[in-house]
Amino acid sequence: MRRIVLLGSQRLQPTLVQAVESVGVTGPIVAITAGWEEREDEIDELRDHLGRRVLNLRLHHRGEEVFEKDPELFRAVRDRRQTLREAHDLYRIRLDRAIQALRDLRTHGGPHALLDPAMLAALDDLRRLDDWHVARMAEIVREWDERWRPSERASLAPHLRAIEAISREAETLAVAGGNVAVLLNRLRLFGIDRTFSRHTVFAWSAGAMTLTERIVVYHDDPPFGRGNPEVLRPGLGFVGGVVALPHWHRRIRTDHVNRVRLWHHRFRPLRCAALDDGSWAVFGDGVLRAVSNGVRTFTEDGRVEDLVP
Amino acid sequence: MTLALRNLLSRRDTLTDPEVRRFLSEHGSPIVEGGTVTFLFYGRATAVRLRHFIFALQSSQAFERLGGTELWHLTLEVPLGSRIEYKLEIELDGRTVLVRDPLNPRIAHDPYGANSVCVTPGYAVPAWIQPDAEARPGGSESFSLQSAALGGERHVDVYLPARMRPTRRYPLLVAFDGRDYVHFASMRTVLDNLIHRDEVEPCIVAFCQSPDRMREYAACEEHSRFVGEELLPALEAKYPIREGAANRGLMGASLGAVASLHAAWRFPGRFGRLFLQSGSFAFTDIGRHVKHPVLEPVLDFVNRYREEPSKVAERVYVSCGVYEGLIYENRSLYPILQKTGMEVKFVEARDGHNWENWRDRLRQGLGWLFPGPLNLVYE
Incomplete structure (x- = not known):
């Protein structure tokens, strides 16, 4: 059975080595740190922490090299980024309205017999909007892939061969956090989901988010306005059934039961997996199981509790 | 007037100096109750005034002396969520000095020195x-x-x-x-x-x-x-x-x-x-x-x-x-x-x-x- 381990932030509470030992993998580990962007080579701490051979895939660097050699692809990637950004801006406009409708209904009051169905319908609108947006983003990416077929381009070929060769040297892949959009783009550009489809994977923070089927980004207290959680794009889908929420302590306000409840209802049937720093959970047989303390979920009635399968 | 001061004033005829001192050490200054703020000064003076930097309010406001004591007080209504800087102007023996509120440890510095600070509920230091x-x-x-x-x-x-x-x-x-x-x-x-x-x-x-x-x-x-x-x-x-x-x-x-x-x-x-x-x-x-x-x-x-x-x-x-x-x-x-x-x-x-x-x-x-x-x- 393939094992995929999702971990909380490792920066202040590194527990990766414990998770690796607990799962019992041996041999070298391939690392993807593309979410760190230009700093992806700074893996000394990671190497020291793991105490074993680490092979850095350097996907960020490889991407930059490809774009330098293949300006046509670079322009296409840049245009796609712009398209995705604009599509996301349109989603935000609709999302604001959808969430405001829920808030307005909640404060409006009135008999439950009238209000409750209206609230449920508004929640359905929000869920449909999220579904629509994820599908739309996937469609944009799919159309782009079909048109540009990056895996068939000469500029990528040597890198894909090198990545394939590195993948054969290890049975384990570690995906670090960082910028989730940058990381996801690099993972997809280099077909990591195909090349590493059988590896045991350890992924933390943004890395964990990219492995799920739906990436949700969030910060409840931005400098301006309300911070609505947003669905970003589909992830690689290695881990089904959950929305990974690292750094949740710093980003999600759980001081009101309605906020917590909305997380649950908005994303069901996916379960929220709120990962404390240093916590970890193993995905196997279609289920995410907490191994350490600090893997939480948001319940139907608005509580934060330990995640149990 | 804040409730705390009102309670103290209700005993104005029998107040002793140690009682006033105890009150001040308990409450400090200013006493903030919601949007009601009472500034206090305790000491020898012929007049005490609040010098603040709130535009549209009279920038110098006189304190009232409590009976025969050396306790001076002034109450202002200040909106919630406010943060104001101020000093006290003390007049004594024909001289006037501008000082920070000796009963208020909260100060803010600027290129010219420092002021005392009063905040009302709703303001929080980020x-x-x-x-x-x-x-x-x-x-x-x-x-x-x-x-x-x-x-x-x-x-x-x-x-x-x-x-x-x-x-x-x-x-x-x-x-x-x-x-x-x-x-x-x-x-x-x-x-x-x-x-x-x-x-x-x-x-x-x-x-x-x-x-x-x-x-x-x-x-x-x-x-x-x-x-x-x-x-x-x-x-x-x-x-x-x-x-x-x-x-x-x-x-x-x-x-x-x-x-x-x-x-x-x-x-x-x-x-x-x-x-x-x-x-x-x-x-x-x-x-x-x-x-x-x-x-x-x-x-x-x-x-x-x-x-x-x-x-x-x-x-x-x-x-x-x-x-x-x-x-x-x-x-x-x-x-x-x-x-x-x-x-x-x-x-x-x-x-x-x-x-x-x-x-x-x-x-x-x-x-x-x-x-x-x-x-x-x-x-």
Whole structure:
């Protein structure tokens, strides 16, 4: 059975080595740190922490090299980024309205017999909007892939061969956090989901988010306005059934039961997996199981509790 | 009058000195109960007055003496969420001295010294101004440049974001009264924290300090030439500054805000981001009356700008305290800036013309100028 381990932030509470030992993998580990962007080579701490051979895939660097050699692809990637950004801006406009409708209904009051169905319908609108947006983003990416077929381009070929060769040297892949959009783009550009489809994977923070089927980004207290959680794009889908929420302590306000409840209802049937720093959970047989303390979920009635399968 | 004081006064005829002292050590000063604030002074005096900096209120307000005791008190209604700075004026033996409230440990520093501070419920010191062990500290460099425009050498302190990469280019922000922003608004710590939290994009900040701000910041052609033609090229030559107006900002408070707007106006398209705090944007609709002679050139500039408003930047953050005399000028400027097509945020705070007010707006202002990838980075 393939094992995929999702971990909380490792920066202040590194527990990766414990998770690796607990799962019992041996041999070298391939690392993807593309979410760190230009700093992806700074893996000394990671190497020291793991105490074993680490092979850095350097996907960020490889991407930059490809774009330098293949300006046509670079322009296409840049245009796609712009398209995705604009599509996301349109989603935000609709999302604001959808969430405001829920808030307005909640404060409006009135008999439950009238209000409750209206609230449920508004929640359905929000869920449909999220579904629509994820599908739309996937469609944009799919159309782009079909048109540009990056895996068939000469500029990528040597890198894909090198990545394939590195993948054969290890049975384990570690995906670090960082910028989730940058990381996801690099993972997809280099077909990591195909090349590493059988590896045991350890992924933390943004890395964990990219492995799920739906990436949700969030910060409840931005400098301006309300911070609505947003669905970003589909992830690689290695881990089904959950929305990974690292750094949740710093980003999600759980001081009101309605906020917590909305997380649950908005994303069901996916379960929220709120990962404390240093916590970890193993995905196997279609289920995410907490191994350490600090893997939480948001319940139907608005509580934060330990995640149990 | 606050309830605590009312209780004390109900026993005014039998009050003993130790009881008053005990009351003061328990309550300190001011006593804040909701929006009712009672200031207290205990000591020998022939008169005690509150000197505050709240525009539209009488700036000197007399305390009342409690019977034959040496306890003086004054009660004001202050809106919730307010932060006010004040001093006490004590008259004794024919002399008058201005002092900080001896019963209030809460003070705020500024270039002229320090004031006592009173806050009402709803105001909180932002957490992001405190050093955060998780935030990586930015670097610091200094350099001097010869200015032909201003004549003489100018010193610039530069903040470099933590983990700065030579391969990457960064937005630039020039802060006038920069040393004051660092000392009195904790701006380095704030930058470290906001960049660490991804609320603000990693940026390079040039802190400039003028030896003659009353002249140079007051819509001064030479100063704007220095900024646009000397300082900016020098910074671009020394540091990896990202191209384009959207990546260059100017900020300042009071006259520093005027200097920012003037430099952007003088060099349109060069500075795409403006952060204007409590700007001394003096204007007249008729005549030439100004509050201070140094504002004469400002008056000319702002009157001219009001006549012919132009899009001098892309994005502007304007803030002002509602207890400042400048709130009228800033409220008037906001729609004019907006009308030009610039994206303008205008924020009013229940605070005055002081550095802690300006500090408290840094998160929003910097986040508006150079928003970080807040939603996207999970390390």
